[in-house]
Amino acid sequence: MKRRDFMYTAALGAGVLASPIPIIGRNIFSEELLNPGMDVATKKAMADVALNTARGMGATYADARIGRYLNQYVFTRENMVQNTVNTESFGIGIRVIANGTWGFASTNDVTPDGIKKATELAISVAKANSKIQTEEIILAPVKGHGEISWKTPIEMNAMEVPVSDKVDLLLEANARALENGADYISSALFLVNEQKYFASTEGSYIDQDVHRIWPTLNITAIDKSSGKFKNRQGLGAPMGMGYEYIIPDKAEEIKGAGDVVLYRHSYDIVADAIAGAKQAKEMLSAKSVEAGKYDLVLEPNHLGLTIHESVGHPLELDRVLGYEANYAGTSFATLDKWESGDFNYGNELVNLVADKTQKHSLGAVGYDDEGVKCKKWDLVRDGILVNYQAIRDQVHMIDQNESHGCCYSQSWNDVQFQRMPNVSLEPGKEKYSIDDMIKDVEKGIYLVGRGSYSIDQQRYNFQFGGTLTYEIKNGEITGMINDAAYQSNTQEFWNSCAKICDKDDYRMFGSFFDGKGQPGQVSAVSHGCSTTRFNGVNVINTGRNI
Amino acid sequence: MSIYTKEEAQEIINRALKFSSADGCEINLSGNISGNIRYARNTVSTAGVNSNQNMTVQSNFGKKVGVATIDEFDDKSLEKVVKRSEELARLSPESPEFMEPLGPQTYAESKTHIQKTADITPDFRAQVAAASIDPAKKNDITAAGFFDDSSGFNAMANSNGLFAYNKNTDMNFTVTMRTNDGTGSGWSTRDYNDVSMFDPAEASMIAIDKALMSKEAKAIEPGKYTVILEPAASIGLLQNMFFSFNARSADEGRSFMAKEGGGNKLGEKIVDERVTLYTDPFHEKVPTATWTSGGIPRKKMMWLEDGVVKNLAYSRYWAKEKGVEPIPFPSNGIMVGGDASLEDLIKDTRRGILVTRLWYIRSVDPQTLLYTGLTRDGTFYIENGKIKHPIKNFRFNESPIIMLNNLETLGQQVRIDGNLIPYMKIRDFTFTSLSDAV
Incomplete structure (x- = not known):
């Protein structure tokens, strides 16, 4: 115990x-x-x-x-x-x-x-x-x-x-x-x-x-x-x-x-x-969800955690290489997928960036914990996996000669190692409001805030819930629902991205407690995005009678 | 730093208590020396030794409470920390739920300290890593593991005459073995107070065998299956269930233990009548300290007996509110098992799934104690009493309450994470999707 x-x-x-x-x-x-x-x-x-x-x-x-x-x-x-x-x-x-x-x-x-x-x-x-x-x-x-x-x-x-x-x-x-x-x-x-x-x-x-x-x-x-x-x-x-x-x-x-x-x-x-x-x-008194396929409209304070788990972690180079195999696990995003230059992490709407300089974010610092000036770099561009997160003693393993500047230790008392920078989904280029996400959805769910979350040790299969969940029918919110959680596979999910709100809706989710390493260390990290829609995602009913 | 003896700790605390002029003063003194070694990719990655010692002084004036800490124990430092806690107490708002320090208590001696564990050296830790890495290399496997050990003491005394002392050692080991083609993964864990019970080569071979056996897993449809849960698989769900044995959240109407119409489920049968679960600080295999951090004596305590809720934990405050005796939260979980070995359970299974461990377990619905997570590092299909082939990992959505109502067979107990849990065969365990993760 x-x-x-x-x-x-x-x-x-x-x-x-x-x-x-x-x-x-x-x-x-x-x-x-x-x-x-x-x-x-x-x-x-x-x-x-x-x-x-x-x-x-x-x-x-x-x-x-x-x-x-x-x-x-x-x-x-x-x-x-x-x-x-x-x-x-x-x-x-x-x-x-x-x-x-x-x-x-x-x-x-x-x-x-x-x-x-x-x-x-x-x-x-x-x-x-x-x-x-x-x-x-x-x-x-x-x-x-x-x-x-x-x-x-x-x-x-x-x-x-x-x-x-x-x-x-x-x-x-x-x-x-x-x-x-x-x-x-x-x-x-x-x-x-x-x-x-x-x-x-x-x-x-x-x-x-x-x-x-x-x-x-x-x-x-x-x-x-x-x-x-x-x-x-x-x-x-x-x-x-x-x-x-x-x-x-x-x-x-x-x-x-x-x-x-x-x-x-x-x-x-x-x-x-x-x-x-x-x-x-x-x-x-909200009704219980009916299990099935739904179009999901995900609010940034919810989607941020999905980004953290399904993009931030699998693209940590030390996980990819096996250094975390005994604890957090390894990664599906193996070097051969990156080397191929055509691995569709998501569809062409999906641009995911790492950024240690983003104003107001938890991960923002001028220099990382091994003296590297912090920067912003692409992880996924137009849907293609283009890079990882790596520090000074790792980048040579991916044929690069400049650290990404994401080395961190939780205190003076612990050794620094590679930690997740802020990883964010770029807002859409076209002007879309939250209502624009919803109005052409026939059968959907709007999820807000952080709820239940779980993902496997190679970051394929995940399940997420929200703190607030609403049913969307024929382009309108019809009321609150209970017991909804969506299950998907990382690559399938990011390829089902249908529409992203523009920069006016962009905001950040964050965590004080991203855990990694043995002995464990925590790190604080933010994930920005705008409200985004994913079509045809599997939703299960988590209600039980005991 | 030192691991102070009972007499040394008492002398230091008594010197500090003499500086107290508050209504009440409670002092905790603790020290710990720990070491670890971590390896991955068949080589050592990090190793370290940490030590710390700390005194926490809590002073109160009425219900105004202040806490201060220090790591030096000369008279000047002790006076400073006591006075600081008193100044903080005077500045604090009243804490309505504050309880006066307990009076003198009687505690039995614990069995938690084993000198051999306290004597572990860096060389020993390196040998543990080698005992994993060498056989891994011979089997075309990559080992990643972590071994850590600690030795420490806790002492507590207060201005009402209470004094408590305990010494403790423990060690924890986990290893993940992955086949070099990336298609198989195995895992094992060991934890003991006494390191002489630990055989790193034996534990590593189990993980290697599972890695080799789990290569080229086949996908089968998700659904409800009979499962054999190794203790490492069930412990996560059981620990989450233990944490709902809390009277206050039940009485407040916000836990699984809350009863329809108000009150709690004390006395109600909630799981199969063969389920009996208790705490025992004196159990030879899973000893714990014999007092809580607040100074309440720990004793053997039944939580579930024949499937019925026998006790819930009451803090001193909540016990006073409800007019009952405080019951400390369980320090270990001991679930009564049966005689069947893992092999016996497999032999008696017509169709089922053997689960090595469950991973990334998170709450889905606190109302029903529904949790989700995934199988990991060795999941096998059983047919006609034999392991037929490895299968791909599953995501589950299951409640430990439903799981313990669907109990088929209890097997032998195994120590896991400081608890004693049997192998269990469960029917209709709910897997909701497949995972490609190895």
Whole structure:
């Protein structure tokens, strides 16, 4: 009974650590979140201790990451605050190549002596592993960037906003949901600030200040007489933004089909709580779907997760090559398919791009965790598989000589490796609204927000549900339905793409918790798209009588 | 860092408690040393050793609670962390569900620490990897695996005189073996408190055999099939079912355990009468700590007996609200099995499917505990008592409640992920689509 213990704590919604995020670091006062931390000149001097020690011990390459990771979480349910947590984690991770083999060690003792010892340990790990290492490490060239900095373009640092304001906002959302028919509601706010300093023997000293925010809602409506209950998740998304994301801005709202209101770069959590309460109640009496083939109109906060699972993961080069075989799995998108130059991942409407520079996204940084300047590149162009996601020691395996810049570690304490960049579906070129997606559908379903999701270990077969599901008949939304989940195959699904809304409907879905590796690490990633239609997809009925 | 003895831990915590001036103070002290090795493509990819130690101090003034942590235990640091938790408590809003620290409790000694596991070296980990990679290479197979081990302690004390201590070791191993033509894949896992029970070559050979046996799988139609679920296949669904044994969400009307018209399903028969499931921290094969993180003693506890719900977990707060004794959430799951071996179960099956494991299990409907996921790494068609041929993987949509109502036969128990679960033969298990994944 180990694997999900911490999730159980979260499900209970009570107790001191009611967090779905493993809480890392020491607890601090909220005021301390604003302390500047170690100054850049000192960080450079500390990083140089690591680099010089590594060089002196024969390393052919070394990098040092000094990280200060700040988190603030606020948890509420109904009319009470369950917990507020502020944490700080600070230390240095040192990675080296010695005897042609990677070595890594980390320490929270960020002093010349502590760093020297950790570097020596990293070298000794590399030398020990070199005895059983059989693959040569070839690093793609990277230019030294000198001393530079990058910061998430935020308007308001969420850490500067008093905790009491955050509590008041969440309790207001809860109160309004309860007034509008919710039986229970949990809401939370997760704030992250990664202050990362990277230095390498290639001549880079990069100081980055990364901000992320995630407001969540879970609204429950119950019919006691029948024993039925329904949950409706919030329609906000985690974003690479400051507190401005949860300041309502009508200009950032999008009117979806039916009575659904959707959000782009500003989330009105109170309005969504009110709408969510009404919708959760409506679900209690909605009819059950009839299984069969449907045209699916997928809203971006829903389709984003399908992109994540069916495009983001299978195009990670380490999965393709077998490095993740024992955990997340391998990939159907094998090298021969890419080499053929004519593998139809989707039809000609489908253009999927990787982008570590996209404004407001969770994956946006200036430089990755091995000092490569971030960029945007094609994965699927006009339906054809054209590239993967790869880092410095991988790109030579696909005959390229420039890293894609998607190396990441969740903290100073973990070694960096290839992680999924933001992967997004380009909006359609023709002007289409959400109504244009629906009006010529005879028999269809409109799915909104994140629901159930599952995909196989090579990313062929998947099943997804939404948090809101509506029936479309003869070009119109006719009402809410229950028990609908669609099952498809990745290549078949992307080849059934029929129509994509234009850029005016484009927005991002995101996840704070993309998991990978053993020991596991999490990474935050966004997926953008516009509302998109897929024709003739198999829908099953998931209702059961017990 | 050190794995502190009971006496050392008590001395450190007592020094910290002396600095407390709050209404209540509860201190948890823990330390852990862990090591791991990861391999893929028949070579080692990463290896590491991590250690950490941590003290968490929770102070309360009435229902205002503050928590602070520290990893240094000299007097100055201890005073600082206690005072910090008190300052945070004074600034916090009231926590309506806060419960006062428990008074002194009596705990039995646990059986969770085995010195041999605590003594695992980097060389041993490298040998584990080699014991997988060498036979893989000989069989034209590529091995990918992960071995990790840990040794640690937890201690807890509070201002009401409670003190608890436990030492623990464990190890986990998983390996995936894939044939080099990409058409076969096998997997196995082992977990123990005592590493001397672990044979990496034996576990690796099972995965190799499954990989070779699963080459060139045939597609059969999805539908309802009799299945033999290895414990690694059923555990994911059973764990998800265990997590619904929560009185509060049931009483609130939002779980499978909620009853039509209000209340919960305590005392109701929900699955086949041969299903008996309990927790026992003293079980020789799956020992756990004898107290919870809140200091409640753990004891043997029945959850399902003869198919009837015997207990639900009550937090201290919810127990007080409902006027009952708190019942901690299960630390391990032990499901009563039968005598049949896996071979016996196959021999007695006319038509069926042997499932090695289920993967990517996610909730579809919390109302009925419906889950979806896929078979992986060894799925075989059985006909007339024999494994006939490998089959392509399936997606399932199934509820553990329906699964345990459709029980045909219980087999022998196997330790899996800290639990003891039998092989099970189940009729009418619902597969809804085919997957091309190997």
